[in-house]
Amino acid sequence: MNPQKRINIRSTAGASNIYKDVTPLSFQDEEIRMLHLECGSGSSLLQCTLHRVSLQSVPTPSYEALSYTWGDENNRREIVVNGYIVDVTFNLYSALCRLRLEDEARVLWIDALCINQTDLDERSQQVQLMRNIYTTCDQTVIWIGEPPEDMLPTWEMHWTGDERDDESIDWFWKEFYSDSDRSNMDENDSTSIDQIFHAFANLRLLSSGHLSDQPLFIDMTGEEFSYYTTYSDYCRLVTDALAPFYDSPWWTRIWTVQEIILPPKAKFVFGPISVDMSCLLEAFAALACHMFEPCCSELFSRCNVRVRKCFRQLGSVLTNIKNMRASHGDGTNVELWETLTTFRARHATDNRDKVHGVLGLVNTWSGQPIVPNYRAATETIYCQAAISTAIGTQSLFPLHFPLQKHACPNLPSWCVDWTAASALADQLNVYQWSQQPFKVFPTHGSDHFQIVPRLDNRILEVCGRRGDRVASVGKICQGNEPNEKRKAYCDWFLLTGLHRDPSRMYRSGCSYFEAFWKCLCWDMTLHMSETAGIAISARSKGAESYEAFVGYCHSSLKSIFHPEGLSQADREAVLQLDKRFQTTADTKWGQYSQSDYLVEQWINGLTLNTTFFVTDSGYLGLGPPETQIGDEVWCLFGGQMPFILRPVATTQEVILGQGKKQLHQVFGTCYVHGIMDGEIANDDSIPAEILYLA
Numbered sequence: 001m002n003p004q005k006r007i008n009i010r011s012t013a014g015a016s017n018i019y020k021d022v023t024p025l026s027f028q029d030e031e032i033r034m035l036h037l038e039c040g041s042g043s044s045l046l047q048c049t050l051h052r053v054s055l056q057s058v059p060t061p062s063y064e065a066l067s068y069t070w071g072d073e074n075n076r077r078e079i080v081v082n083g084y085i086v087d088v089t090f091n092l093y094s095a096l097c098r099l100r101l102e103d104e105a106r107v108l109w110i111d112a113l114c115i116n117q118t119d120l121d122e123r124s125q126q127v128q129l130m131r132n133i134y135t136t137c138d139q140t141v142i143w144i145g146e147p148p149e150d151m152l153p154t155w156e157m158h159w160t161g162d163e164r165d166d167e168s169i170d171w172f173w174k175e176f177y178s179d180s181d182r183s184n185m186d187e188n189d190s191t192s193i194d195q196i197f198h199a200f201a202n203l204r205l206l207s208s209g210h211l212s213d214q215p216l217f218i219d220m221t222g223e224e225f226s227y228y229t230t231y232s233d234y235c236r237l238v239t240d241a242l243a244p245f246y247d248s249p250w251w252t253r254i255w256t257v258q259e260i261i262l263p264p265k266a267k268f269v270f271g272p273i274s275v276d277m278s279c280l281l282e283a284f285a286a287l288a289c290h291m292f293e294p295c296c297s298e299l300f301s302r303c304n305v306r307v308r309k310c311f312r313q314l315g316s317v318l319t320n321i322k323n324m325r326a327s328h329g330d331g332t333n334v335e336l337w338e339t340l341t342t343f344r345a346r347h348a349t350d351n352r353d354k355v356h357g358v359l360g361l362v363n364t365w366s367g368q369p370i371v372p373n374y375r376a377a378t379e380t381i382y383c384q385a386a387i388s389t390a391i392g393t394q395s396l397f398p399l400h401f402p403l404q405k406h407a408c409p410n411l412p413s414w415c416v417d418w419t420a421a422s423a424l425a426d427q428l429n430v431y432q433w434s435q436q437p438f439k440v441f442p443t444h445g446s447d448h449f450q451i452v453p454r455l456d457n458r459i460l461e462v463c464g465r466r467g468d469r470v471a472s473v474g475k476i477c478q479g480n481e482p483n484e485k486r487k488a489y490c491d492w493f494l495l496t497g498l499h500r501d502p503s504r505m506y507r508s509g510c511s512y513f514e515a516f517w518k519c520l521c522w523d524m525t526l527h528m529s530e531t532a533g534i535a536i537s538a539r540s541k542g543a544e545s546y547e548a549f550v551g552y553c554h555s556s557l558k559s560i561f562h563p564e565g566l567s568q569a570d571r572e573a574v575l576q577l578d579k580r581f582q583t584t585a586d587t588k589w590g591q592y593s594q595s596d597y598l599v600e601q602w603i604n605g606l607t608l609n610t611t612f613f614v615t616d617s618g619y620l621g622l623g624p625p626e627t628q629i630g631d632e633v634w635c636l637f638g639g640q641m642p643f644i645l646r647p648v649a650t651t652q653e654v655i656l657g658q659g660k661k662q663l664h665q666v667f668g669t670c671y672v673h674g675i676m677d678g679e680i681a682n683d684d685s686i687p688a689e690i691l692y693l694a
């Protein structure tokens with residue numbers, strides 16, 4: 001072994017030097033490699049050795065798992081592994097520098113070094129063990145990165161969230177009551193305050209109770225209490241110090257999710273500062289409590305804007321983590337689709353990892369479990385995820401999510417493209433939340449229900465009843481900007497011909513005008529739950545949803561009755577029909593009652609990225625943005641909503657020996673007023689047809 005030999009760990013030849021195990025790691029014995037980070041100090045070279053262990057050995061091996069992000073590929077530093085000099089990213093290097101102990105070796109599991117990344121089979125198998133690796137470790141060490149140099153505190157500090165922090169907290173308070181004369185301090189001299197110490201002390205204080213007792217939420221300047229500078233400067237210093245912490249890419253990567261959810265304990269390391277995960281989770285749970293309760297909600301809504309932004313951002317990501325940890329802790333079922341949707345916005349370098357990265361969190365498979373496979377294409381894995389979920393839930397559930405394509409344009413139309421995270425993020429919550437009340441097909445167990453994957457999972461064979469054909473389509477409603485929304489709604493109003501005869505009867509027995517409104521809100525209402533403090537949606541009873549519009553139409557800037565909406569001539573016919581929509585010069589646009597506000601929020605969500613259409617026989621509907629004239633409305637067995645399908649020109653033999661079949665593309669679900677209660681789905685006079693979704 002030549003200690004000076006430099007090798008490239010990312011080349012097959014280089015890797016074979018480092019990972020020269022005589023036999024491959026045994027998957028059955030759950031063998032992994034541990035990295036021993038040898039003791040040392042200062043700027044001496046980092047020395048590591050790899051050791052093979054079995055997770056099943058008794059006693060269980062003791063190690064810490066490192067959670068970090070790879071960082072800039074081009075910024076590299078050298079370390080020694082098994083006697084060879086290899087280079088790793090600066091981010092990993094700086095983590096190892098901080099973690100190295102002076103007097104003993106530290107046993108770590110680090111994916112980039114413990115797995116031979118050039119061996120695709122080893123990589124696939126080790127990814128399957130990841131769940132065990134992170135569950136079995138003593139704790140996860142989360143490397144957030146180094147704070148900027150000008151903020152570095154001069155000493156190391158560890159926050160535990162319990163009485164061990166008392167001394168630091170006492171010291172923190174004393175700083176505000178310091179006798180030293182601050183009047184001759186330079187106001188712009190931020191080095192006079194240890195920003196990072198104050199930042200984390202303030203985080204720690206969150207768990208102590210009311211926000212009014214905390215110097216970050218209210219200006220506490222008084223006879224005895226004084227800030228270093230002013231209250232707002234203090235807020236700026238503290239939030240500036242937290243920014244590199246919560247802006248770290250660690251929070252946005254897919255792999256880091258299971259690394260914090262699975263282990264018994266975790267510790268964040270941010271340069272010389274470390275914080276136990278439990279300390280942070282408790283702090284933000286307490287904040288979430290107070291910020292929505294009468295005791296502190298007003299204070300929070302009026303406190304320093306930087307403080308609010310910073311705590312909201314950190315709070316929302318920690319809440320997802322806390323909830324998922326709770327599910328794992330109490331044995332609640334966590335299925336694949338829940339993990340995919342919860343963490344859909346997280347990034348992965350390898351698109352396959354949008355799925356692979358959450359597999360470790362799945363504790364219940366009702367369908368076929370997915371096994372990590374780095375030899376399979378991204379498309380194959382996404383199709384597997386959809387089919388496993390469809391067959392597991394015995395429904396077309398995965399087809400109810402936005403189906404737009406992003407980095408995988410060749411995916412079958414029925415498969416969610418998990419790389420399209422940004423579009424998904426906007427729409428997904430609305431989809432998940434609002435489709436629940438619809439069960440147009442109480443027929444998941446019906447004779448007609450079927451889902452059969454064909455042609456290596458490229459084609460989905462399903463059964464359904466044809467509703468109607470799309471005859472005309474309106475503008476796409478994009479974004480939430482009032483002008484844009486209003487223009488789209490006005491366009492739809494004219495498309496439907498409501499400016500001519502709004503009172504003509506709709507097929508389901510109300511006026512066309514009423515059917516129009518009911519489409520926009522899916523004939524549902526939203527109200528605040530008295531007890532839970534959250535908005536709850538429900539199917540409308542009778543004219544309930546229509547009535548809710550009257551108020552909305554007098555307040556929302558997005559209302560078609562706004563002065564910049566419909567022309568006076570176009571609104572005349574409606575006003576003949578219902579005088580309550582009359583607005584005057586005194587109408588207070590933009591001033592909402594709670595109910596008006598909820599209606600607006602509800603319609604905003606449902607119409608986002610959709611278009612309006614009218615069918616051949618006069619049904620009105622709201623559907624996906626791709627909807628075109630000639631598309632068809634289908635009720636597919638196993639779906640909760642009707643779907644927009646398009647017959648495609650190509651035909652294909654999908655079952656051996658049965659000849660070519662007509663294929664259909666699916667663009668997503670739609671709301672069609674008048675068929676949402678099974679009027680078509682359950683009409684036996686309409687033939688149930690087999691369809692092949694491509």
Ligand SMILES: [Zn+2]
Pocket residue numbers: 209210211290293295296
């Ligand atoms: Zn409070």
